[in-house]
Amino acid sequence: MKTAGITFGVLFYLKTQKTTIQGSAPICARVTVNGKRTEISVKRSVKPAEWDERKGMAKGNRKEITELNIFLNQFKAKIINTYQQMLLNDAAIDGPAIRDRVMGTDNTTPTLMALIEYHNEQQMHKLAPGTMKNYHTTQRYVKTFLREKLYRNDIALSQLKYKFILDFERYLFNYVPKDHQKPLNNNGIMKHIERLRKMINMAVKLDWLAKDPFASFKKHFDKVERHSLNVKELALLVDKEFTIERLRHVRDMFLYSCYTGLSYIELAELTTDKIITGIDGGLWISTSRAKTDTCVCVPLLPQAIELMEKYRDDARALNNGTVFPVISNQRMNGYLKEIADLCGITKTLTFHIARHTFATTVTLSNGVPIESVSKMLGHTSIRTTQIYAKVVEQKLSEDMRNLEQRMSASVS
Numbered sequence: 001m002k003t004a005g006i007t008f009g010v011l012f013y014l015k016t017q018k019t020t021i022q023g024s025a026p027i028c029a030r031v032t033v034n035g036k037r038t039e040i041s042v043k044r045s046v047k048p049a050e051w052d053e054r055k056g057m058a059k060g061n062r063k064e065i066t067e068l069n070i071f072l073n074q075f076k077a078k079i080i081n082t083y084q085q086m087l088l089n090d091a092a093i094d095g096p097a098i099r100d101r102v103m104g105t106d107n108t109t110p111t112l113m114a115l116i117e118y119h120n121e122q123q124m125h126k127l128a129p130g131t132m133k134n135y136h137t138t139q140r141y142v143k144t145f146l147r148e149k150l151y152r153n154d155i156a157l158s159q160l161k162y163k164f165i166l167d168f169e170r171y172l173f174n175y176v177p178k179d180h181q182k183p184l185n186n187n188g189i190m191k192h193i194e195r196l197r198k199m200i201n202m203a204v205k206l207d208w209l210a211k212d213p214f215a216s217f218k219k220h221f222d223k224v225e226r227h228s229l230n231v232k233e234l235a236l237l238v239d240k241e242f243t244i245e246r247l248r249h250v251r252d253m254f255l256y257s258c259y260t261g262l263s264y265i266e267l268a269e270l271t272t273d274k275i276i277t278g279i280d281g282g283l284w285i286s287t288s289r290a291k292t293d294t295c296v297c298v299p300l301l302p303q304a305i306e307l308m309e310k311y312r313d314d315a316r317a318l319n320n321g322t323v324f325p326v327i328s329n330q331r332m333n334g335y336l337k338e339i340a341d342l343c344g345i346t347k348t349l350t351f352h353i354a355r356h357t358f359a360t361t362v363t364l365s366n367g368v369p370i371e372s373v374s375k376m377l378g379h380t381s382i383r384t385t386q387i388y389a390k391v392v393e394q395k396l397s398e399d400m401r402n403l404e405q406r407m408s409a410s411v412s
Contacts, residue, residue: 038095257354
């Protein structure tokens with residue numbers, strides 16, 4: 001029997017290796033789903049001489065044989081009905097799941113979609129909304145993969161093998177968006193695989209899955225150039241006079257992030273109570289990273305303080321209780337492209353470039369130690385800062401000239 005990509009079959013056989021002293025052998029049902037066999041004990045036995053191996057039935061006309069064959073037909077019908085019912089209910093189908101239902105030992109076999117739901121429910125209050133949004137996107141891709149490639153709405157965790165991961169990866173690489181989205185690139189695909197792997201790891205820890213299907217999988221991220229504004233581009237942005245208010249506001253918020261390293265969500269949630277007097281008597285930002293809930297303390301540069309003062313009496317900022325009159329990240333990035341054109345900046349500006357600019361042009365390039373930069377960015381590992389904060393060539397050149405001078409002085 002083959003239904004929507006699933007092959008299914010049932011037959012009875014005699015387990016002659018378990019023949020008793022009395023000469024009877026137990027009868028078993030073999031359920032085959034997609035080529036994988038599962039044995040179900042029928043709890044009946046018969047002598048090998050009274051068994052028709054070709055038909056998978058007992059042979060003979062005795063009353064006991066007739067009753068046994070009626071029972072076997074009913075048992076087979078029960079297995080088939082169970083399979084068909086699982087199809088109708090879009091349940092995850094495999095041999096063990098069918099066996100458990102037939103034998104009444106089904107304790108709700110853990111499934112992939114149930115795991116994803118459980119993971120997202122557990123992590124909802126632990127992860128930032130943006131991170132949870134990404135997990136929900138991964139969930140949608142898994143759903144469409146199951147439906148379009150496996151012709152089902154769910155799959156038992158016990159069926160997850162290494163091939164499932166490879167097939168899912170290939171599906172994502174070949175996925176053609178049906179709306180205005182761009183096709184997934186390698187790094188985007190690896191992030192979906194990475195999120196799925198974290199959920200599978202949870203299943204292993206919960207003892208819902210005996211073996212990690214990701215054990216042999218190696219993900220590969222392409223190196224991505226981290227863009228930032230150089231000194232000249234930053235000056236162009238600072239000196240530009242904007243007559244359009246919305247562009248002026250967005251430019252100022254972008255610059256504030258260049259001088260503080262705040263991400264969009266951190267700027268959007270920046271309230272006046274997070275501006276404190278620091279240990280040096282100056283103004284500091286004291287907040288936490290939305291992404292990792294790590295404490296962030298940033299001493300404010302004069303340029304950042306000046307930008308804040310411009311919006312002290314802004315009606316929208318006061319109404320929202322924030323330092324700046326923030327708009328959505330999508331609109332912000334749209335306006336930044338206009339700003340780049342007006343300033344003659346050829347780089348594609350996004351708000352996150354401001355954070356890179358703080359890490360490179362504003363801090364590291366001016367001699368701020370990477371440990372301090374890491375702390376201000378709220379990174380939990382300095383390795384993350386090394387990726388974000390690329391030391392520009394000018395700083396490398398200055399460092400080498402200083403080294404030359406010290407070496408020359410020591411020789412003389």
